[in-house]
Amino acid sequence: MTKAMTGAKMVVQALVDQGVEVVFGYPGGAVLPIYDEIFQQNQIKHVLVRHEQGAVHAAEGYARSTGKVGVALVTSGPGATNAVTGLTDALLDSIPILVLTGQVPTFMIGTDAFQEADTVGITRACTKHNWLVKETDKLGQTLHEAFHVATSGRPGPVLIDIPKDVQFATGKYAQKTQMETHYQPQVKGDLDAIKELALAMETAKRPVFYTGGGVVNSGTAASQLLRELVEATGFPITSTLMGLGAYPASGENWLGMLGMHGLYEANMAMHDCDLMINIGARFDDRITGRLDAFSPKSKKAHIDIDASSINKVIHVDIPILGDVAHVLEDLLKVWKANGRKTDKEGLSKWWDQINEWKKVDCLSFKQEGKIIKPQYALQRLEALTKKHDRYITTEVGQHQMWAAQYLGFEDPNRWMTSGGLGTMGYGHPASIGVQMAHPDALVINIAGEASWLMNMQELGTSMQYRLNTKQFILNNERLGMVRQWQELLHGERYSSSWSESLPDFVKLAEAFGAKGIQCHDPDALDDAIMEMITYDGPVLFDCLVEKHENCFPMIPSGKPHNEMLLGDADTKGAIKAGGAVLV
Amino acid sequence: MSPLKLKKGASSHSAYDLKTPFSDTVERHTLAVIVENEPGVLARVIGLFAGRGYNIESLTVAEIDHTGHLSRITIVTSGTPQIIQQIKSQLGRIITVHSVNDLTVEGPSVERELALLKVTGKGDQRIEAIRLADIFRASVVDSTLESFVFEITGTPEKIDAFADLMRPLGLQEVARTGVAALSRGPDAHV
Numbered sequence: 001m002t003k004a005m006t007g008a009k010m011v012v013q014a015l016v017d018q019g020v021e022v023v024f025g026y027p028g029g030a031v032l033p034i035y036d037e038i039f040q041q042n043q044i045k046h047v048l049v050r051h052e053q054g055a056v057h058a059a060e061g062y063a064r065s066t067g068k069v070g071v072a073l074v075t076s077g078p079g080a081t082n083a084v085t086g087l088t089d090a091l092l093d094s095i096p097i098l099v100l101t102g103q104v105p106t107f108m109i110g111t112d113a114f115q116e117a118d119t120v121g122i123t124r125a126c127t128k129h130n131w132l133v134k135e136t137d138k139l140g141q142t143l144h145e146a147f148h149v150a151t152s153g154r155p156g157p158v159l160i161d162i163p164k165d166v167q168f169a170t171g172k173y174a175q176k177t178q179m180e181t182h183y184q185p186q187v188k189g190d191l192d193a194i195k196e197l198a199l200a201m202e203t204a205k206r207p208v209f210y211t212g213g214g215v216v217n218s219g220t221a222a223s224q225l226l227r228e229l230v231e232a233t234g235f236p237i238t239s240t241l242m243g244l245g246a247y248p249a250s251g252e253n254w255l256g257m258l259g260m261h262g263l264y265e266a267n268m269a270m271h272d273c274d275l276m277i278n279i280g281a282r283f284d285d286r287i288t289g290r291l292d293a294f295s296p297k298s299k300k301a302h303i304d305i306d307a308s309s310i311n312k313v314i315h316v317d318i319p320i321l322g323d324v325a326h327v328l329e330d331l332l333k334v335w336k337a338n339g340r341k342t343d344k345e346g347l348s349k350w351w352d353q354i355n356e357w358k359k360v361d362c363l364s365f366k367q368e369g370k371i372i373k374p375q376y377a378l379q380r381l382e383a384l385t386k387k388h389d390r391y392i393t394t395e396v397g398q399h400q401m402w403a404a405q406y407l408g409f410e411d412p413n414r415w416m417t418s419g420g421l422g423t424m425g426y427g428h429p430a431s432i433g434v435q436m437a438h439p440d441a442l443v444i445n446i447a448g449e450a451s452w453l454m455n456m457q458e459l460g461t462s463m464q465y466r467l468n469t470k471q472f473i474l475n476n477e478r479l480g481m482v483r484q485w486q487e488l489l490h491g492e493r494y495s496s497s498w499s500e501s502l503p504d505f506v507k508l509a510e511a512f513g514a515k516g517i518q519c520h521d522p523d524a525l526d527d528a529i530m531e532m533i534t535y536d537g538p539v540l541f542d543c544l545v546e547k548h549e550n551c552f553p554m555i556p557s558g559k560p561h562n563e564m565l566l567g568d569a570d571t572k573g574a575i576k577a578g579g580a581v582l583v
Numbered sequence: 584m585s586p587l588k589l590k591k592g593a594s595s596h597s598a599y600d601l602k603t604p605f606s607d608t609v610e611r612h613t614l615a616v617i618v619e620n621e622p623g624v625l626a627r628v629i630g631l632f633a634g635r636g637y638n639i640e641s642l643t644v645a646e647i648d649h650t651g652h653l654s655r656i657t658i659v660t661s662g663t664p665q666i667i668q669q670i671k672s673q674l675g676r677i678i679t680v681h682s683v684n685d686l687t688v689e690g691p692s693v694e695r696e697l698a699l700l701k702v703t704g705k706g707d708q709r710i711e712a713i714r715l716a717d718i719f720r721a722s723v724v725d726s727t728l729e730s731f732v733f734e735i736t737g738t739p740e741k742i743d744a745f746a747d748l749m750r751p752l753g754l755q756e757v758a759r760t761g762v763a764a765l766s767r768g769p770d771a772h773v
Binding site: 183311315 | 622634
């Protein structure tokens with residue numbers, strides 16, 4: 001049955017029908033009819049952010065921690081342009097979000113009206129798909145299709161631009177069940193290719209699973225199947241930044257994260273393996289290092305839902321197009337039916353080699369003296385929060401890499417970080433989105449002081465909605481990663497990479513009505529962290545750390561996996577001109 | 584040497600060499616892309632080519648099915664086999680794209696382009712232009728005492744050849760449609 005209602009009412013109705021519980025947004029002239037509808041109902045909660053960028057990152061945090069679609073609602077013009085960074089972030093990390101933007105009325109489009117921007121034009125390159133709806137009759141269908149597109153195939157951000165007259169006008173609302181679409185991506189993998197991979201697994205002497213965000217995106221079943229596969233085969237497993245938690249950090253076969261700041265044993269295993277099984281990762285440049293020296297001796301299999309990810313930069317021998325959970329289920333079936341064979345002798349030697357690499361202990365550091373090392377701060381945070389129902393978000397930079405190295409994730413959807421786009425200012429609003437989805441959980445945003453200042457206004461949002469997010473700032477008064485690169489590449493000329501005129505973070509927290517804690521003494525750190533955890537309300541934790549600590553291990557730009565830098569002693573002249581042009 | 588006794592910095596590679604050993608032969612491909620005829624669909628396709636740095640040698644687009652709201656975009660592009668594969672995969676990701684067919688690899692196909700050429704001249708030049716047009720089976724669609732507009736249909740190469748011949752005979756202006764292409768035989772792509 002189609003029901004007649006206004007466009008604004010359709011928006012709320014469709015969100016309810018799609019199971020949406022919370023919308024992050026900011027009102028303005030072109031979305032007032034929708035805000036009026038939100039005012040008159042109780043099914044959907046609206047969270048008023050302080051900046052539209054915050055709304056989109058919060059929606060991302062919500063989506064990443066629940067696997068559901070995150071929804072943001074913003075006005076036309078500046079509201080829409082402020083959403084662009086969040087949309088691009090979600091596109092690069094394949095996060096399903098829906099952004100609803102208001103638009104000037106249809107009869108004013110193209111006249112440079114007040115707060116008019118070509119929103120679908122601007123966001124075409126940073127959404128999976130977008131729509132400008134000019135007829136109220138088509139709004140219901142478009143809303144339902146948007147949810148379908150955001151969550152089907154490789155997930156991603158979608159946007160619907162809704163002119164104000166379309167919101168006011170009455171039309172026929174298409175129900176969820178009436179949604180029409182031709183977009184049905186293939187989820188089952190080709191069985192012949194899966195059989196080929198199962199055969200390769202039987203004879204591999206030095207195999208490695210290289211997993212990514214695709215496992216997390218595929219749902220909890222995918223993570224379960226991955227664990228089963230790793231356990232049954234005994235193969236080692238590493239993961240990208242995006243895939244942390246799909247396989248537990250406490251798991252026996254876990255090598256730790258790989259890539260530019262990944263663990264030595266993980267990168268060496270990638271370089272020396274004879275069978276690489278890429279599951280839902282995309283051979284990103286942070287992972288591969290120098291392409292022509294990337295894992296030169298291996299046969300490569302790649303399971304991915306997106307055909308354009310396969311053979312994009314690395315040639316693979318066994319491409320499998322399909323959804324991770326579906327393919328892993330078939331792979332396990334085939335491999336088990338063939339007699340669960342592996343080369344036990346080869347594997348045993350391979351593990352001996354890996355254990356040798358592990359002895360390098362690439363994450364070791366010395367906490368000495370009266371200054372807190374950032375690694376130590378995270379090690380203590382890990383120890384004191386591990387047992388909690390914990391979700392971690394991060395900003396972008398050194399602290400992000402240290403968090404990935406020193407924190408352990410036992411489950412998927414517990415780690416929310418801006419991987420592909422590297423968006424400073426992501427973590428704080430994302431933590432708000434996570435806390436909205438999990439009100440009783442311990443949600444910690446690990447930040448640098450510079451990143452945190454980019455979206456500090458959202459502390460007001462945490463206060464307003466009583467969200468107990470913990471903002472854990474590793475404050476080195478530097479743009480640490482920029483400073484590190486300037487040290488390695490630009491003759492230690494630290495151009496604009498220090499944070500001057502920083503606020504007093506404790507007073508800043510107090511100005512918002514939140515709690516501020518400052519800690520500079522390693523001996524006082526545990527008590528301070530406990531105070532942060534137990535405080536019933538938002539906390540801004542200013543952890544003053546060593547100012548010139550560099551993040552290691554590191555694969556310098558333009559180098560292969562087996563040329564990692566393990567410490568400051570290795571860095572001199574490590575990056576040549578060819579590597580310097582890379583980012 | 585690092586503490587791990589690993590040799591470092593031995594490479595002389597520049598960033599421009601950081602490529603996998605895929606084939607680097609540049610090929611020309613004609614793609615037939617069936618799309619939903621909705622506002623912005625052409626912008627999506629062109630934006631993809633511009634944003635990812637792919638070549639467009641020719642592009643034509645027109646509605647082919649009014650009731651089904653379908654348009655056909657014919658794109659002639661060039662790149663290494665890996666780039667061509669990327670182009671097809673990336674086109675396939677666009678939600679409003681229904682199908683992508685590579686006419687260059689999916690069996691024999693016919694390609695045609697239409698061009699209009701304005702040639703001005705007098706006396707022998709004019710006679711020579713008419714004579715060559717006849718050889719190329721170009722027809723005269725407009726004529727004054729000093730000018731002709733020729734219409735010619737054929738492969739892009741044929742049109743190139745005709746335009747080259749007309750140039751010394753007073754070629755003033757050329758309008759070309761770009762390539763339209765169909766596979767040979769009974770099988771259809773829609």
